[in-house]
Amino acid sequence: MHCPQLPVEQSLSHGENRLEKAAQTLGKDVLKRLIIFVLYTLGFNRELIAKLFGYQVAGVKTLVDRVLINGLEGFCDHRKTKIVSENKPSVAIADTETHKEINLSEAVIAVPKDDILARKIISVTLVETGSLSNLEGAKILDYTPQAFGRLREKYRFQGSYGLIDQRQGQKSDYKVTPEVKAEILFQICNKVRENTTFSSE
Structure with missing residues (x-):
């Protein structure tokens, strides 16, 4: 699988609408983690990603590592699922x-x-x-x-x-x-x- 070279064109109005729809389905936190992981896989450095989303660089690294180890489960908020996991x-x-x-x-x-x-x-x-x-x-x-x-x-x-x-x-x-x-x-x-x-x- 090759990393695509992204064009510079971007429609902010389309992006806002699409983000809103996706957030309604996935939840804002999960959507944010998905975007962070995608940007990382497309070659953007962790410092830039952290700055865009208000994360610490270490937080971006932790998220990426968690997804690579646990797959889709890594996008979930483990603090919210802790009570369930105890059972x-x-x-x-x-x-x-x-x-x-x-x-x-x-x-x-x-x-x-x-x-x-x-x-x-x-x-x-x-x-x-x-x-x-x-x-x-x-x-x-x-x-x-x-x-x-x-x-x-x-x-x-x-x-x-x-x-x-x-x-x-x-x-x-x-x-x-x-x-x-x-x-x-x-x-x-x-x-x-x-x-x-x-x-x-």
């Missing part, structure tokens, strides 16, 4: 010799380490439903938060098909179709809310 079930992700164990409240999911598709679908589904954070989902796959964020984007656009390794050797490994396997794993994820202990095998 989230505790999560622990442990490694055994052969499995990744996801302990979510009283439910335990044991996923074979060599079943990459299962780990992808379970981790992405739990994160997309809000049961895990982006960072916790990344740990299940031993991914960086950024790489896991890209995997979530593929899932949003392509569904479970986007999680399948397209190399021919791996595609032939499945005893059932990936679509059937995805549905089975989706049902497993739903059982998390029922506090059931089980293995994905």
